[in-house]
Amino acid sequence: MTATRDRAVLGGMVFAVLLAQVLLYPGVDALVDALGAETALDASTWFLAAEFAAFVVFAGVWGAISDRAGRRTPFIAAGALGGAVGYAALALVPGRAALSFGAVLGLRALQGATTVGAFSLAVTMLMDMEGGHGRNMAAAGAAIGAGTALGAPLGGQLYELGPTVPLWVASALLLGVAALALVVPDRAPGGRRDSLARAVASVRSTPALSLPYAFGFLDRFTAGFFALVGTLYFRTVFGLDPGTTGLLLACFFAPFALLQYPFGVLSDRVGRTAPIVAGSACYGVGVIAVGQASTVPLAAAGMVAVGMLGALMAPATMALVTDLAATDERGVAMAGFNAAGSLGFLAGVVVGGTAAGAYGYPAAFLVAGGLEVALALATLPAFLRLDGPPTLPSMPSRHDRAAAVTRRSVPLAAVPFVASLVSISNVQRALGAGGGGVTFPFPAGLPTLWTYVSLPGVSAGGIGTVTGPGPGALVAALPLFLVGLVVTSALEAGFLGVLDGRIGPGDASFAKRIERFTLRIVGVNLVRVAVVLAALPFLVFPPLAILVVLALGYLTYGLPFVVVTRDAGVLPALERTVGYATDGGAYATFGFAHLFAGAIASFFLSGLVRNGGLPGILFGAAVVAVPAVFIAAYGVLVFRDLGGRNETASDRGVGPGSAVAS
Template sequence: MSSVRRDRILLATVVFAVMLAQVLLYPGVPDLVDAVGASTSLDASMWFLAAEFAAFVAFAGAWGALSDGLGRRIPLVVAGALGGAVGYLALALLPAALSLSFLGVLALRALQGATTIGAFSLSMTTLMDLEGGHGKNMGAAGIAIGLGTAVGAPLGGQLYAVSPLLPLYAASGLLVCAAVLALPISDRAPGEGSEERGRVARALATLTERPVLGLPYVFGFVDRFTAGFFALVGTVYFREAFGLDAAATGVMLGLFFAPFALLQYPFGVLSDRIGRKGPIVVGSALYGLAVVGVGVSPTVAVAGAGMVVVGVIGALMSPATMALVTDLSADSARGTAMAGFNVFGSLGFLAGILVGGTVADEFGFLAAFLVAGALETAIALASIPAFLRIDLDAERSAFGG
């Protein structure tokens, strides 16, 4: 096996482990916040999920800039994974041991998110550094993300049936495994001595210097908005509207994440062959309508079919969007470029949680689905015309991607 292929598999496995750890918590998050001392209301669940993604937003750029400045990524991936493992373990042990308030629990959750994002973002950036085609490499990242979420949702539901804290222990163990898997991976980041790479300030200015990166960032926002919306609103909606328990809710989430996982790699390869524009435009245009379709489903079977459709659409656009970041970023600023993508993705996930949770709390689930679908559609319609006007070949040449 070639070293590139080996590293692609190892990196994808690291991404898988990080995502699996994260998603294990989603199916029974109301039970989890109750176990750590908060109410099982939608509001407490919302803030528990939001704390992690707020930390993702705050720290993704710092990890990316640090890796660009050092010219190394793997030691930071290992450090982030081990820090995340400690964070999950602290969430399981400290609330009861120290009688922490829910505010203290949220602080621990934020610290866990601040470290975990380093492992996630930089393992994806290291995939960007590999040869073999950006679509193929980002397809590997996409299928790892999708498989992590596809397995994590139903598995998390089963773990909750044993104990509401068991997913935290499992997540901690998974991140230790991710750190070990990252150790033998070769660092292929451009060296520290590079003129551009030596200046972190220049790396932080990547988006300002390359505003065209804003387009994949916006589409990434829409993609992750959907995931955040279903992680909170979808979870509570399926439990309340159809009377599902945590295990059955995990299966429903898996109906979205399974096709999202299985189709990532072939759709990533497809985007290498036909270009990025078609998959991104079609996917972003249909996303909002598919989300609304789940919200107006009259039965659990119809809702499940709608979740499959949402998963297929997400798989169509996700690897093409990530590959577009690689296409348009300079080699010396990939860490910051991917960090920027993850910041916008985390903002999307955070918005999906906060917007969906707030509207559902105030006006009900139907209103939440309608608002989420309308917002996604509006963002897509505003962005697609500008995207279609971009000459991607010229941009790649200009920015050295």
């Protein structure tokens, strides 16, 4: 078999796996109903998330086994056969097997765990081939794009025949992949494998790779968002059948697949910054517009526009990975990019489904599009500086130093644990709240359980904002609020101050740091309250209020870090923080990385705390405690680096005999 035919066969295998996967999307609500689910949105969320969670976990496992064995094709065949059995087993559930929906999700996860072996190793075999990395990846990209573009409309038509028909077709497609795997020559090379550890190491050696990784994550976030929320939005708001829903999804996937090659050529001519940054900003606006569309033709036009903009961004983002990675690290850098994309798709399903259930479809579209716009704006300065010399220490040095500080400061985890429990108003709201939720937290000087839990009637951030039915209730609650504010501020001052003292020269006494910084941290927390109050006039349109809170939260999240690391007053610290925020760079990277990771964590923690009673609260507070030390230590390092501080203890005014600044 010639290399060209091998490439075509491998591309066909990738195409078949993606086609089988996307066939299920247009009528996923009907499918989960046939499988025994009780609620379409929540069940669809978990059904899609179960597969992608398995993708994330088992992709590396298949790669490691294949590398150790020095073979690819037997494992592709095994994975495809397992996926075929998994799809068929799911198709047999309605009317034939008395399984709970939880058991169905377990079966779905097993299907995903096997299917990803066929997909990831087929792509790896394309990377193994000679004849040009660009040509081989073009084959993979074309196969992925064609599978997603055809899967949505075809799946919609198959649902018209019955809710389990797409499952049977998917099973047949995977059987075909297993057969094809046996006729392709195995070209597994020797040498180092592209493991997750090496992907992380590549980011440490080239921190700029975090830029395309972030965009890859968020671009796939919106793909996962459309796979779930878009499908249910079109089905419920416009009353479309699965066939028409599939055609509407194809309005996005078709231009996304067909236009990537010409737009990739364009990015070679004009550079990466304009397609990625401008394209992402317009893409985010387009996502928001789809959520506001009042008719099917308007929604279809919006989907076409979003698909075209996605095609503009995607090849430029992947090309940027190649531009930034060393020649002998391009494979592992692309593996890291794909891992970020898989996590993004999973997050899009989970976060999008949760936001739609909690706030409605327009708000969910606003959040998804708003995150894309915010990332584009925040990273613009970093893109413009790509050709310049680095001015900050790399993220890996901060990561390693923060980990070392955390190991020496484990007893300090008692502070966020206690702070979580003394926030009485949040504890009361959580007890018996039920349900779930998601929040989008920027870093906090003292991260607590409530930083990562969405509670009814309050924005979780750990500062105990008070709401009430009227002025009388507010006046009665004011003394308790003030006491809580001072206690929380003192704990934050001591916690953050001790970490700063342990990282740099100076006194790490908890009591002295409380004395030095508490009043200023009180001012910081009052600014946080003002951020929430500033959004109140926009509550007539809740999605806009959410964006206002996110924007102001981004501009001010660094306040406690600047107060402590710069020993600054609140107003000078606010001015400096806003400057860091508008510059982007490490400030934006830290902020948005925490926001994305925190949103995913909040989905699980919110469900645990709101449904687990007091044991759930205690367990959640314990889970968050040690990571809170690491996050705060990392934040201190970020802001010390931003300030370029290499002064001595006497310079910082904390040496023996120094006065306490106010």
